[in-house]
Amino acid sequence: xxxxxxxxxxxxxxxxxxxxxxxxxxxxxxxxxxxxxxxxxxxxxxxxxxxxxxxxxxxxxxxxxxxxxxxxxxxxxxxxxxxxxxxxxxxxxxxxxxxxxxxxxxxxxxxxxxxxxxxxxxxxxxxxxxxxxxxxxxxxxxxxxxxxxxxxxxxxxxxxxxxxxxxxxxxxxxxxxxxxxxxxxxxxxxxxxxxxxxxxxxxxxxxxxxxxxxxxxxxxxxxxxxxxxxxxxxxxxxxxxxxxxxxxxxxxxxxxxxxxxxxxxxxxxxxxxxxxxxxxxxxxxxxxxxxxxxxxxxxxxxxxxxxxxxxxxxxxxxxxxxxxx
Amino acid sequence: xxxxxxxxxxxxxxxxxxxxxxxxxxxxxxxxxxxxxxxxxxxxxxxxxxxxxxxxxxxxxxxxxxxxxxxxxxxxxxxxxxxxxxxxxxxxxxxxxxxxxxxxxxxxxxxxxxxxxxxxxxxxxxxxxxxxxxxxxxxxxxxxxxxxxxxxxxxxxxxxxxxxxxxxxxxxxxxxxxxxxxxxxxxxxxxxxxxxxxxxxxxxxxxxxxxxxxxxxxxxxxxxxxxxxxxxxxxxxxxxxxxxx
Numbered sequence: 001x002x003x004x005x006x007x008x009x010x011x012x013x014x015x016x017x018x019x020x021x022x023x024x025x026x027x028x029x030x031x032x033x034x035x036x037x038x039x040x041x042x043x044x045x046x047x048x049x050x051x052x053x054x055x056x057x058x059x060x061x062x063x064x065x066x067x068x069x070x071x072x073x074x075x076x077x078x079x080x081x082x083x084x085x086x087x088x089x090x091x092x093x094x095x096x097x098x099x100x101x102x103x104x105x106x107x108x109x110x111x112x113x114x115x116x117x118x119x120x121x122x123x124x125x126x127x128x129x130x131x132x133x134x135x136x137x138x139x140x141x142x143x144x145x146x147x148x149x150x151x152x153x154x155x156x157x158x159x160x161x162x163x164x165x166x167x168x169x170x171x172x173x174x175x176x177x178x179x180x181x182x183x184x185x186x187x188x189x190x191x192x193x194x195x196x197x198x199x200x201x202x203x204x205x206x207x208x209x210x211x212x213x214x215x216x217x218x219x220x221x222x223x224x225x226x227x228x229x230x231x232x233x234x235x236x237x238x239x240x241x242x243x244x245x246x247x248x249x250x251x252x253x254x255x256x257x258x259x260x261x262x263x264x265x266x267x268x269x270x271x272x273x274x275x276x277x278x279x280x281x282x283x284x285x286x287x288x289x290x291x292x293x294x295x296x297x298x299x300x301x302x303x304x305x306x307x308x309x310x311x312x313x314x315x316x317x318x319x320x321x322x323x324x325x
Numbered sequence: 326x327x328x329x330x331x332x333x334x335x336x337x338x339x340x341x342x343x344x345x346x347x348x349x350x351x352x353x354x355x356x357x358x359x360x361x362x363x364x365x366x367x368x369x370x371x372x373x374x375x376x377x378x379x380x381x382x383x384x385x386x387x388x389x390x391x392x393x394x395x396x397x398x399x400x401x402x403x404x405x406x407x408x409x410x411x412x413x414x415x416x417x418x419x420x421x422x423x424x425x426x427x428x429x430x431x432x433x434x435x436x437x438x439x440x441x442x443x444x445x446x447x448x449x450x451x452x453x454x455x456x457x458x459x460x461x462x463x464x465x466x467x468x469x470x471x472x473x474x475x476x477x478x479x480x481x482x483x484x485x486x487x488x489x490x491x492x493x494x495x496x497x498x499x500x501x502x503x504x505x506x507x508x509x510x511x512x513x514x515x516x517x518x519x520x521x522x523x524x525x526x527x528x529x530x531x532x533x534x535x536x537x538x539x540x541x542x543x544x545x546x547x548x549x550x551x552x553x554x555x556x557x558x559x560x561x562x563x564x565x566x567x568x569x570x
Contacts, residue, residue, distance in 0.1 A: 181438070184422065184425075184426060184429070185426070185429075187415070187418065188415050188426050191416060191418060192413045194413060195409065195414070195415065195477075196415075196426075198375055198400075199431045199478070199480075199481055200398050200427070201426070201430045202396070202430075
Protein backbone atom coordinates (compact mmCIF):
# COMPACT_ATOMS: atom_id res chain seq x y z
CA UNK A 1 0.00 0.00 0.00
CA UNK A 2 0.98 3.58 -0.51
CA UNK A 3 0.90 4.40 3.18
CA UNK A 4 3.91 2.17 3.72
CA UNK A 5 5.97 4.55 1.64
CA UNK A 6 5.16 7.51 3.84
CA UNK A 7 6.36 5.87 7.00
CA UNK A 8 9.48 4.28 5.56
CA UNK A 9 12.83 5.97 5.87
CA UNK A 10 12.72 6.38 2.11
CA UNK A 11 10.26 9.20 2.68
CA UNK A 12 11.34 10.64 6.02
CA UNK A 13 14.94 11.57 5.27
CA UNK A 14 14.32 13.31 1.93
CA UNK A 15 11.34 14.99 3.59
CA UNK A 16 13.51 16.48 6.34
CA UNK A 17 16.20 17.51 3.86
CA UNK A 18 13.52 19.14 1.73
CA UNK A 19 12.12 21.10 4.68
CA UNK A 20 15.59 22.33 5.72
CA UNK A 21 16.31 23.49 2.16
CA UNK A 22 12.92 25.13 1.98
CA UNK A 23 13.51 26.96 5.26
CA UNK A 24 16.86 28.16 3.92
CA UNK A 25 15.26 29.36 0.71
CA UNK A 26 12.35 31.06 2.44
CA UNK A 27 14.71 33.18 4.53
CA UNK A 28 17.23 33.88 1.77
CA UNK A 29 16.36 37.57 1.31
CA UNK A 30 17.21 38.09 5.01
CA UNK A 31 20.84 37.06 4.67
CA UNK A 32 21.54 36.76 0.94
CA UNK A 33 22.81 39.55 -1.28
CA UNK A 34 20.62 41.01 -3.99
CA UNK A 35 22.72 39.12 -6.54
CA UNK A 36 22.02 35.84 -4.80
CA UNK A 37 18.30 36.50 -4.61
CA UNK A 38 18.18 37.21 -8.34
CA UNK A 39 20.37 34.21 -9.09
CA UNK A 40 18.17 31.85 -7.08
CA UNK A 41 15.08 33.34 -8.73
CA UNK A 42 16.53 32.35 -12.09
CA UNK A 43 17.41 28.89 -10.83
CA UNK A 44 13.91 28.42 -9.44
CA UNK A 45 12.42 29.50 -12.75
CA UNK A 46 14.37 26.79 -14.57
CA UNK A 47 13.52 24.25 -11.88
CA UNK A 48 9.80 25.00 -12.34
CA UNK A 49 10.06 24.58 -16.11
CA UNK A 50 12.02 21.35 -15.74
CA UNK A 51 9.79 19.76 -13.12
CA UNK A 52 6.60 20.72 -14.95
CA UNK A 53 8.08 19.38 -18.18
CA UNK A 54 8.96 16.08 -16.50
CA UNK A 55 5.47 15.98 -14.98
CA UNK A 56 4.06 15.36 -18.44
CA UNK A 57 6.88 14.19 -20.71
CA UNK A 58 8.85 12.17 -18.16
CA UNK A 59 6.01 9.78 -17.44
CA UNK A 60 4.07 9.75 -20.67
CA UNK A 61 7.08 9.45 -22.96
CA UNK A 62 5.72 12.24 -25.15
CA UNK A 63 8.59 14.64 -25.84
CA UNK A 64 7.06 18.09 -25.62
CA UNK A 65 9.05 21.04 -26.92
CA UNK A 66 6.19 23.45 -26.28
CA UNK A 67 7.53 24.67 -22.94
CA UNK A 68 8.59 27.99 -24.47
CA UNK A 69 5.07 28.54 -25.79
CA UNK A 70 3.39 28.12 -22.41
CA UNK A 71 6.12 30.05 -20.62
CA UNK A 72 5.87 32.80 -23.23
CA UNK A 73 2.10 33.02 -23.00
CA UNK A 74 2.52 33.58 -19.25
CA UNK A 75 5.08 36.28 -19.97
CA UNK A 76 2.83 38.02 -22.46
CA UNK A 77 -0.25 37.87 -20.27
CA UNK A 78 1.76 39.51 -17.53
CA UNK A 79 3.13 42.10 -19.95
CA UNK A 80 -0.34 43.07 -21.07
CA UNK A 81 -1.83 43.17 -17.58
CA UNK A 82 1.13 44.79 -15.80
CA UNK A 83 2.39 47.52 -18.14
CA UNK A 84 4.82 50.05 -16.73
CA UNK A 85 2.04 52.62 -16.96
CA UNK A 86 0.21 50.91 -14.12
CA UNK A 87 -1.01 47.46 -13.14
CA UNK A 88 -4.46 46.47 -14.33
CA UNK A 89 -4.76 43.67 -11.80
CA UNK A 90 -2.95 42.61 -8.60
CA UNK A 91 0.31 40.75 -9.19
CA UNK A 92 -0.81 37.41 -7.75
CA UNK A 93 -3.99 37.47 -9.82
CA UNK A 94 -1.91 38.08 -12.93
CA UNK A 95 0.32 35.12 -12.08
CA UNK A 96 -2.78 32.97 -11.69
CA UNK A 97 -4.20 34.20 -15.00
CA UNK A 98 -0.83 33.52 -16.65
CA UNK A 99 -1.01 29.94 -15.45
CA UNK A 100 -4.65 29.46 -16.39
CA UNK A 101 -4.16 31.05 -19.80
CA UNK A 102 -1.32 28.70 -20.64
CA UNK A 103 -3.26 25.80 -19.24
CA UNK A 104 -6.28 26.50 -21.43
CA UNK A 105 -4.10 26.79 -24.54
CA UNK A 106 -2.39 23.53 -23.58
CA UNK A 107 -5.72 21.75 -23.15
CA UNK A 108 -6.82 22.89 -26.60
CA UNK A 109 -3.53 22.06 -28.28
CA UNK A 110 -3.32 18.77 -26.40
CA UNK A 111 -6.81 17.68 -27.40
CA UNK A 112 -5.93 18.33 -31.03
CA UNK A 113 -2.44 16.89 -31.18
CA UNK A 114 -1.94 14.29 -28.50
CA UNK A 115 -2.95 11.57 -30.91
CA UNK A 116 0.35 12.23 -32.69
CA UNK A 117 2.94 9.79 -31.51
CA UNK A 118 6.66 9.90 -30.96
CA UNK A 119 8.69 12.21 -33.13
CA UNK A 120 5.59 13.75 -34.75
CA UNK A 121 4.42 15.15 -31.46
CA UNK A 122 7.89 16.53 -30.69
CA UNK A 123 8.10 18.20 -34.10
CA UNK A 124 4.60 19.61 -33.77
CA UNK A 125 5.25 21.14 -30.36
CA UNK A 126 8.46 22.66 -31.66
CA UNK A 127 6.55 24.09 -34.59
CA UNK A 128 4.05 25.51 -32.14
CA UNK A 129 6.76 27.63 -30.52
CA UNK A 130 7.70 29.12 -33.89
CA UNK A 131 4.06 29.58 -34.87
CA UNK A 132 3.12 31.41 -31.71
CA UNK A 133 6.28 33.54 -31.90
CA UNK A 134 5.48 34.58 -35.47
CA UNK A 135 1.84 35.14 -34.58
CA UNK A 136 2.83 37.60 -31.84
CA UNK A 137 5.39 39.19 -34.13
CA UNK A 138 2.72 39.78 -36.72
CA UNK A 139 0.33 41.11 -34.12
CA UNK A 140 2.85 43.55 -32.62
CA UNK A 141 3.98 44.62 -36.05
CA UNK A 142 0.69 44.94 -37.91
CA UNK A 143 -2.04 45.31 -35.30
CA UNK A 144 -0.74 46.87 -32.11
CA UNK A 145 2.25 48.70 -33.69
CA UNK A 146 4.19 48.35 -30.46
CA UNK A 147 7.82 47.39 -30.73
CA UNK A 148 8.82 46.14 -27.33
CA UNK A 149 6.82 46.53 -24.16
CA UNK A 150 7.83 47.50 -20.67
CA UNK A 151 6.56 45.75 -17.60
CA UNK A 152 6.11 47.52 -14.30
CA UNK A 153 8.89 47.19 -11.77
CA UNK A 154 8.38 44.74 -8.94
CA UNK A 155 10.55 44.38 -5.87
CA UNK A 156 13.11 41.56 -6.33
CA UNK A 157 12.17 39.96 -3.03
CA UNK A 158 8.53 39.75 -4.07
CA UNK A 159 9.47 38.19 -7.42
CA UNK A 160 11.63 35.76 -5.51
CA UNK A 161 8.91 34.73 -3.07
CA UNK A 162 6.32 34.25 -5.76
CA UNK A 163 8.76 32.17 -7.81
CA UNK A 164 9.53 30.11 -4.71
CA UNK A 165 5.82 29.62 -4.07
CA UNK A 166 5.24 28.41 -7.64
CA UNK A 167 8.25 26.12 -7.33
CA UNK A 168 6.95 24.51 -4.14
CA UNK A 169 3.50 24.11 -5.69
CA UNK A 170 5.04 22.51 -8.79
CA UNK A 171 7.10 20.01 -6.83
CA UNK A 172 4.22 19.10 -4.53
CA UNK A 173 1.87 18.66 -7.49
CA UNK A 174 4.42 16.47 -9.22
CA UNK A 175 4.95 14.44 -6.06
CA UNK A 176 1.28 13.75 -5.45
CA UNK A 177 0.55 13.22 -9.13
CA UNK A 178 3.25 10.55 -9.28
CA UNK A 179 1.77 8.73 -6.34
CA UNK A 180 -1.82 9.02 -7.46
CA UNK A 181 -3.92 6.67 -9.52
CA UNK A 182 -3.79 9.31 -12.24
CA UNK A 183 0.02 9.28 -12.24
CA UNK A 184 0.03 5.50 -12.47
CA UNK A 185 -2.22 5.75 -15.51
CA UNK A 186 0.17 8.25 -17.08
CA UNK A 187 3.08 5.90 -16.50
CA UNK A 188 1.19 3.03 -18.05
CA UNK A 189 0.73 5.22 -21.13
CA UNK A 190 4.47 5.86 -21.20
CA UNK A 191 5.11 2.13 -20.92
CA UNK A 192 2.61 1.02 -23.55
CA UNK A 193 -0.18 3.27 -24.63
CA UNK A 194 -2.10 0.63 -26.56
CA UNK A 195 -2.16 -1.76 -23.63
CA UNK A 196 -3.20 1.08 -21.32
CA UNK A 197 -6.16 1.91 -23.54
CA UNK A 198 -7.27 -1.72 -23.62
CA UNK A 199 -7.27 -2.12 -19.85
CA UNK A 200 -9.62 0.78 -19.37
CA UNK A 201 -7.39 3.87 -19.16
CA UNK A 202 -8.94 6.85 -20.92
CA UNK A 203 -5.59 7.66 -22.47
CA UNK A 204 -6.59 10.84 -24.29
CA UNK A 205 -8.09 12.40 -21.18
CA UNK A 206 -5.15 11.48 -18.95
CA UNK A 207 -2.64 12.91 -21.42
CA UNK A 208 -4.52 16.13 -22.14
CA UNK A 209 -5.22 16.90 -18.48
CA UNK A 210 -1.62 16.31 -17.44
CA UNK A 211 -0.43 18.46 -20.33
CA UNK A 212 -2.75 21.20 -19.09
CA UNK A 213 -1.57 20.92 -15.49
CA UNK A 214 2.09 21.10 -16.48
CA UNK A 215 1.41 24.16 -18.66
CA UNK A 216 -0.21 25.91 -15.70
CA UNK A 217 3.10 26.05 -13.83
CA UNK A 218 5.02 27.07 -16.95
CA UNK A 219 2.59 29.93 -17.53
CA UNK A 220 2.61 31.05 -13.92
CA UNK A 221 6.42 31.07 -13.91
CA UNK A 222 6.37 33.08 -17.14
CA UNK A 223 3.97 35.63 -15.67
CA UNK A 224 6.26 36.43 -12.75
CA UNK A 225 9.42 36.12 -14.86
CA UNK A 226 8.11 38.94 -17.05
CA UNK A 227 8.41 41.35 -14.12
CA UNK A 228 12.08 40.44 -13.80
CA UNK A 229 12.77 40.85 -17.52
CA UNK A 230 10.92 44.21 -17.60
CA UNK A 231 11.48 44.55 -21.38
CA UNK A 232 9.43 42.17 -23.52
CA UNK A 233 9.13 41.53 -27.21
CA UNK A 234 8.08 38.26 -28.90
CA UNK A 235 11.67 37.09 -29.32
CA UNK A 236 12.32 37.52 -25.61
CA UNK A 237 9.09 35.83 -24.57
CA UNK A 238 9.14 32.89 -26.99
CA UNK A 239 12.81 31.92 -27.01
CA UNK A 240 13.24 28.27 -28.01
CA UNK A 241 15.87 27.99 -25.28
CA UNK A 242 13.02 27.67 -22.81
CA UNK A 243 11.92 24.57 -24.67
CA UNK A 244 15.29 22.88 -24.89
CA UNK A 245 16.92 23.77 -21.60
CA UNK A 246 14.31 22.02 -19.41
CA UNK A 247 14.76 18.85 -21.46
CA UNK A 248 18.54 19.00 -21.05
CA UNK A 249 18.23 19.77 -17.36
CA UNK A 250 15.88 16.83 -16.84
CA UNK A 251 18.23 14.47 -18.69
CA UNK A 252 21.19 15.84 -16.75
CA UNK A 253 19.45 15.38 -13.41
CA UNK A 254 17.79 12.11 -14.24
CA UNK A 255 14.08 11.42 -14.24
CA UNK A 256 13.98 8.30 -12.08
CA UNK A 257 13.34 10.22 -8.88
CA UNK A 258 11.43 13.36 -8.06
CA UNK A 259 14.54 15.21 -6.91
CA UNK A 260 16.33 14.39 -10.19
CA UNK A 261 14.88 17.17 -12.36
CA UNK A 262 15.26 19.62 -9.46
CA UNK A 263 18.95 18.84 -8.98
CA UNK A 264 19.53 18.88 -12.73
CA UNK A 265 17.89 22.28 -13.09
CA UNK A 266 19.64 23.78 -10.06
CA UNK A 267 23.15 22.72 -11.10
CA UNK A 268 22.59 23.42 -14.77
CA UNK A 269 21.07 26.86 -14.20
CA UNK A 270 23.75 27.77 -11.69
CA UNK A 271 26.51 26.76 -14.10
CA UNK A 272 24.80 28.65 -16.87
CA UNK A 273 24.72 31.85 -14.82
CA UNK A 274 28.32 31.46 -13.70
CA UNK A 275 29.68 30.55 -17.12
CA UNK A 276 27.71 33.25 -18.83
CA UNK A 277 29.21 35.93 -16.62
CA UNK A 278 32.72 34.55 -16.33
CA UNK A 279 33.37 32.93 -19.70
CA UNK A 280 30.88 34.67 -21.99
CA UNK A 281 32.61 33.35 -25.12
CA UNK A 282 33.03 29.74 -24.10
CA UNK A 283 29.95 29.09 -22.07
CA UNK A 284 27.91 27.39 -24.77
CA UNK A 285 30.94 25.30 -25.69
CA UNK A 286 31.54 24.16 -22.14
CA UNK A 287 27.84 23.38 -21.88
CA UNK A 288 28.02 21.10 -24.85
CA UNK A 289 30.93 19.26 -23.32
CA UNK A 290 29.16 18.82 -19.97
CA UNK A 291 26.11 17.47 -21.74
CA UNK A 292 28.03 14.99 -23.85
CA UNK A 293 29.88 13.71 -20.81
CA UNK A 294 26.63 13.45 -18.87
CA UNK A 295 24.88 11.50 -21.59
CA UNK A 296 27.84 9.18 -22.20
CA UNK A 297 28.69 8.42 -18.61
CA UNK A 298 25.49 9.13 -16.71
CA UNK A 299 22.71 7.50 -18.70
CA UNK A 300 20.36 7.89 -15.74
CA UNK A 301 21.56 11.39 -14.93
CA UNK A 302 22.83 12.55 -11.57
CA UNK A 303 20.10 10.50 -9.88
CA UNK A 304 21.58 7.34 -11.37
CA UNK A 305 25.00 8.35 -10.06
CA UNK A 306 23.65 9.09 -6.59
CA UNK A 307 21.83 5.77 -6.47
CA UNK A 308 24.94 3.91 -7.60
CA UNK A 309 26.99 5.53 -4.83
CA UNK A 310 24.29 4.87 -2.25
CA UNK A 311 24.11 1.25 -3.28
CA UNK A 312 27.84 0.84 -3.03
CA UNK A 313 27.77 2.38 0.46
CA UNK A 314 25.06 -0.06 1.50
CA UNK A 315 27.04 -2.89 -0.12
CA UNK A 316 24.45 -4.56 -2.30
CA UNK A 317 21.44 -2.71 -0.97
CA UNK A 318 17.88 -3.93 -1.05
CA UNK A 319 17.10 -2.59 -4.50
CA UNK A 320 13.93 -0.94 -3.28
CA UNK A 321 13.93 1.48 -6.21
CA UNK A 322 12.44 -1.15 -8.47
CA UNK A 323 9.62 1.03 -9.68
CA UNK A 324 11.54 4.12 -10.52
CA UNK A 325 14.37 3.09 -12.71
CA UNK B 326 -28.64 -14.36 -26.96
CA UNK B 327 -24.93 -14.62 -27.82
CA UNK B 328 -22.62 -12.61 -25.56
CA UNK B 329 -20.64 -11.28 -28.51
CA UNK B 330 -21.69 -11.16 -32.14
CA UNK B 331 -20.52 -9.60 -35.35
CA UNK B 332 -22.58 -8.87 -38.42
CA UNK B 333 -20.87 -8.36 -41.76
CA UNK B 334 -17.69 -7.17 -40.06
CA UNK B 335 -15.31 -5.80 -42.68
CA UNK B 336 -12.03 -3.93 -42.62
CA UNK B 337 -9.99 -2.81 -45.60
CA UNK B 338 -6.37 -1.72 -45.42
CA UNK B 339 -6.09 0.22 -48.65
CA UNK B 340 -7.36 -2.20 -51.26
CA UNK B 341 -6.75 -5.28 -49.16
CA UNK B 342 -9.69 -6.78 -47.31
CA UNK B 343 -8.11 -7.82 -44.02
CA UNK B 344 -11.49 -8.95 -42.71
CA UNK B 345 -14.37 -9.40 -45.13
CA UNK B 346 -18.03 -9.72 -44.26
CA UNK B 347 -17.50 -11.93 -41.21
CA UNK B 348 -20.48 -13.00 -39.12
CA UNK B 349 -19.84 -14.67 -35.81
CA UNK B 350 -21.57 -15.33 -32.52
CA UNK B 351 -19.86 -16.30 -29.30
CA UNK B 352 -22.15 -17.94 -26.75
CA UNK B 353 -22.04 -17.20 -23.04
CA UNK B 354 -19.69 -19.51 -21.15
CA UNK B 355 -18.04 -21.25 -24.08
CA UNK B 356 -14.46 -21.34 -25.28
CA UNK B 357 -14.57 -20.15 -28.86
CA UNK B 358 -11.51 -20.64 -31.03
CA UNK B 359 -10.34 -18.59 -33.98
CA UNK B 360 -7.81 -20.15 -36.32
CA UNK B 361 -6.44 -19.49 -39.77
CA UNK B 362 -3.15 -19.22 -41.65
CA UNK B 363 -0.86 -16.22 -41.16
CA UNK B 364 -2.42 -13.06 -42.51
CA UNK B 365 -5.95 -14.48 -42.35
CA UNK B 366 -7.19 -11.47 -40.38
CA UNK B 367 -7.48 -13.03 -36.93
CA UNK B 368 -5.73 -10.29 -34.99
CA UNK B 369 -7.46 -7.65 -37.12
CA UNK B 370 -10.79 -9.12 -36.06
CA UNK B 371 -9.68 -8.90 -32.41
CA UNK B 372 -8.62 -5.30 -32.98
CA UNK B 373 -12.04 -4.55 -34.45
CA UNK B 374 -13.84 -6.06 -31.46
CA UNK B 375 -11.63 -4.29 -28.90
CA UNK B 376 -12.04 -1.02 -30.83
CA UNK B 377 -8.39 -0.53 -31.73
CA UNK B 378 -9.88 -0.40 -35.25
CA UNK B 379 -13.37 0.43 -36.43
CA UNK B 380 -15.18 -1.93 -38.83
CA UNK B 381 -16.33 -0.42 -42.07
CA UNK B 382 -18.92 -1.62 -42.75
CA UNK B 383 -20.25 -4.00 -40.12
CA UNK B 384 -21.43 -3.95 -36.54
CA UNK B 385 -20.33 -5.66 -33.37
CA UNK B 386 -22.76 -6.33 -30.54
CA UNK B 387 -22.02 -7.15 -26.94
CA UNK B 388 -24.95 -8.74 -25.10
CA UNK B 389 -27.22 -7.46 -27.83
CA UNK B 390 -26.01 -3.85 -27.62
CA UNK B 391 -24.24 -2.28 -30.57
CA UNK B 392 -20.73 -1.33 -29.42
CA UNK B 393 -19.32 -0.26 -32.78
CA UNK B 394 -17.52 3.07 -32.60
CA UNK B 395 -16.83 3.03 -28.87
CA UNK B 396 -13.37 3.76 -27.52
CA UNK B 397 -11.05 0.95 -26.39
CA UNK B 398 -11.29 1.96 -22.72
CA UNK B 399 -15.09 1.91 -22.92
CA UNK B 400 -15.08 -1.54 -24.50
CA UNK B 401 -12.85 -2.76 -21.70
CA UNK B 402 -15.07 -1.27 -19.00
CA UNK B 403 -18.13 -2.86 -20.58
CA UNK B 404 -16.58 -6.26 -19.96
CA UNK B 405 -14.47 -7.22 -22.97
CA UNK B 406 -10.81 -7.73 -22.08
CA UNK B 407 -7.96 -8.85 -24.27
CA UNK B 408 -4.34 -9.87 -24.41
CA UNK B 409 -1.90 -9.21 -27.23
CA UNK B 410 -0.11 -11.39 -29.74
CA UNK B 411 3.16 -9.58 -29.12
CA UNK B 412 3.09 -9.06 -25.38
CA UNK B 413 2.44 -5.52 -24.23
CA UNK B 414 3.17 -5.55 -20.53
CA UNK B 415 4.20 -2.36 -18.72
CA UNK B 416 7.84 -3.43 -18.67
CA UNK B 417 9.29 -1.06 -16.11
CA UNK B 418 6.42 -1.41 -13.68
CA UNK B 419 6.39 -4.25 -11.18
CA UNK B 420 4.22 -7.26 -11.95
CA UNK B 421 1.84 -6.25 -9.17
CA UNK B 422 1.29 -2.74 -10.57
CA UNK B 423 0.57 -4.23 -13.99
CA UNK B 424 -2.28 -6.26 -12.56
CA UNK B 425 -3.45 -3.45 -10.25
CA UNK B 426 -3.78 -1.06 -13.20
CA UNK B 427 -6.35 -3.37 -14.73
CA UNK B 428 -8.38 -3.42 -11.54
CA UNK B 429 -8.10 0.35 -11.00
CA UNK B 430 -9.21 1.43 -14.46
CA UNK B 431 -10.86 -1.45 -16.27
CA UNK B 432 -13.93 -2.25 -14.23
CA UNK B 433 -17.33 -0.80 -15.04
CA UNK B 434 -17.97 0.61 -11.58
CA UNK B 435 -14.45 1.50 -10.51
CA UNK B 436 -12.71 -0.02 -7.54
CA UNK B 437 -11.25 1.36 -4.33
CA UNK B 438 -7.47 1.23 -3.98
CA UNK B 439 -7.76 -1.48 -1.33
CA UNK B 440 -10.05 -3.65 -3.43
CA UNK B 441 -7.87 -3.18 -6.50
CA UNK B 442 -4.78 -4.28 -4.59
CA UNK B 443 -6.60 -7.33 -3.28
CA UNK B 444 -7.95 -8.17 -6.73
CA UNK B 445 -4.47 -7.86 -8.24
CA UNK B 446 -2.96 -10.09 -5.58
CA UNK B 447 -5.70 -12.72 -6.05
CA UNK B 448 -5.27 -12.80 -9.80
CA UNK B 449 -1.49 -13.02 -9.64
CA UNK B 450 -2.06 -15.98 -7.39
CA UNK B 451 -4.55 -17.40 -9.90
CA UNK B 452 -2.06 -17.27 -12.79
CA UNK B 453 0.82 -18.37 -10.56
CA UNK B 454 2.87 -15.17 -10.42
CA UNK B 455 2.52 -14.18 -6.74
CA UNK B 456 6.15 -14.95 -6.06
CA UNK B 457 7.23 -12.37 -8.63
CA UNK B 458 4.90 -9.50 -7.80
CA UNK B 459 7.77 -7.07 -7.14
CA UNK B 460 9.74 -7.97 -10.29
CA UNK B 461 9.66 -5.51 -13.19
CA UNK B 462 7.46 -7.09 -15.84
CA UNK B 463 10.19 -6.90 -18.49
CA UNK B 464 12.32 -9.34 -16.49
CA UNK B 465 9.75 -12.15 -16.72
CA UNK B 466 10.00 -15.00 -19.18
CA UNK B 467 7.75 -14.83 -22.22
CA UNK B 468 5.39 -17.42 -20.75
CA UNK B 469 5.11 -15.44 -17.53
CA UNK B 470 4.58 -12.15 -19.38
CA UNK B 471 1.69 -13.81 -21.17
CA UNK B 472 0.29 -14.98 -17.85
CA UNK B 473 0.66 -11.45 -16.53
CA UNK B 474 -1.33 -10.14 -19.48
CA UNK B 475 -4.05 -12.63 -18.61
CA UNK B 476 -4.04 -11.51 -14.96
CA UNK B 477 -4.13 -7.85 -16.00
CA UNK B 478 -7.03 -8.51 -18.36
CA UNK B 479 -8.91 -10.54 -15.74
CA UNK B 480 -8.43 -7.71 -13.24
CA UNK B 481 -10.78 -5.61 -15.35
CA UNK B 482 -13.51 -8.11 -14.42
CA UNK B 483 -14.43 -9.07 -17.97
CA UNK B 484 -17.36 -11.18 -19.05
CA UNK B 485 -15.47 -12.21 -22.14
CA UNK B 486 -11.71 -12.58 -22.43
CA UNK B 487 -9.98 -12.49 -25.82
CA UNK B 488 -6.65 -14.31 -25.89
CA UNK B 489 -4.44 -13.57 -28.89
CA UNK B 490 -2.04 -16.49 -29.37
CA UNK B 491 -1.34 -17.09 -25.74
CA UNK B 492 0.53 -20.31 -26.52
CA UNK B 493 2.74 -19.01 -29.33
CA UNK B 494 6.43 -19.35 -28.56
CA UNK B 495 5.88 -21.47 -25.45
CA UNK B 496 7.35 -24.92 -24.81
CA UNK B 497 5.32 -28.09 -24.33
CA UNK B 498 5.07 -27.81 -20.54
CA UNK B 499 4.06 -24.18 -20.76
CA UNK B 500 1.43 -25.03 -23.37
CA UNK B 501 -0.04 -27.65 -21.06
CA UNK B 502 -0.15 -25.07 -18.27
CA UNK B 503 -1.70 -22.56 -20.62
CA UNK B 504 -4.44 -25.01 -21.59
CA UNK B 505 -5.13 -25.57 -17.92
CA UNK B 506 -5.30 -21.82 -17.36
CA UNK B 507 -7.89 -21.41 -20.12
CA UNK B 508 -10.00 -24.14 -18.54
CA UNK B 509 -9.85 -22.52 -15.12
CA UNK B 510 -10.83 -19.14 -16.63
CA UNK B 511 -13.87 -20.83 -18.14
CA UNK B 512 -14.63 -22.35 -14.74
CA UNK B 513 -14.78 -18.82 -13.34
CA UNK B 514 -17.72 -18.28 -15.69
CA UNK B 515 -15.81 -16.10 -18.13
CA UNK B 516 -16.37 -16.66 -21.83
CA UNK B 517 -13.11 -17.15 -23.74
CA UNK B 518 -12.49 -16.15 -27.35
CA UNK B 519 -9.04 -17.30 -28.39
CA UNK B 520 -6.78 -17.08 -31.42
CA UNK B 521 -4.36 -19.96 -31.50
CA UNK B 522 -1.89 -21.63 -33.82
CA UNK B 523 -1.05 -24.51 -31.52
CA UNK B 524 -3.57 -27.06 -32.80
CA UNK B 525 -3.23 -29.46 -29.91
CA UNK B 526 -4.16 -26.72 -27.50
CA UNK B 527 -7.07 -25.36 -29.45
CA UNK B 528 -8.56 -28.75 -30.32
CA UNK B 529 -8.55 -29.88 -26.72
CA UNK B 530 -9.88 -26.73 -25.11
CA UNK B 531 -12.40 -25.18 -27.52
CA UNK B 532 -16.11 -25.86 -27.71
CA UNK B 533 -16.40 -24.33 -31.16
CA UNK B 534 -13.92 -23.02 -33.68
CA UNK B 535 -14.15 -20.48 -36.49
CA UNK B 536 -11.69 -20.55 -39.39
CA UNK B 537 -10.63 -17.40 -41.24
CA UNK B 538 -8.80 -17.41 -44.56
CA UNK B 539 -7.89 -14.25 -46.50
CA UNK B 540 -10.21 -12.32 -44.22
CA UNK B 541 -13.23 -14.51 -44.87
CA UNK B 542 -14.88 -17.02 -42.63
CA UNK B 543 -14.59 -20.40 -44.34
CA UNK B 544 -15.74 -22.76 -41.62
CA UNK B 545 -17.20 -22.95 -38.15
CA UNK B 546 -17.96 -25.91 -35.94
CA UNK B 547 -16.78 -28.24 -33.21
CA UNK B 548 -13.10 -29.22 -33.19
CA UNK B 549 -14.00 -32.60 -34.78
CA UNK B 550 -15.92 -30.95 -37.59
CA UNK B 551 -13.12 -28.51 -38.24
CA UNK B 552 -10.44 -31.21 -38.22
CA UNK B 553 -12.34 -33.24 -40.78
CA UNK B 554 -13.35 -30.32 -42.99
CA UNK B 555 -11.83 -30.70 -46.42
CA UNK B 556 -11.74 -26.97 -46.98
CA UNK B 557 -9.85 -26.30 -43.77
CA UNK B 558 -7.32 -29.01 -44.47
CA UNK B 559 -6.77 -27.56 -47.93
CA UNK B 560 -6.18 -24.10 -46.55
CA UNK B 561 -3.69 -25.35 -44.02
CA UNK B 562 -1.85 -27.94 -46.09
CA UNK B 563 -2.29 -26.43 -49.52
CA UNK B 564 -3.92 -28.25 -52.39
CA UNK B 565 -2.64 -31.64 -53.45
CA UNK B 566 -0.27 -30.14 -56.03
CA UNK B 567 1.35 -27.78 -53.58
CA UNK B 568 1.87 -30.32 -50.85
CA UNK B 569 5.49 -30.72 -50.01
CA UNK B 570 6.64 -27.72 -51.98
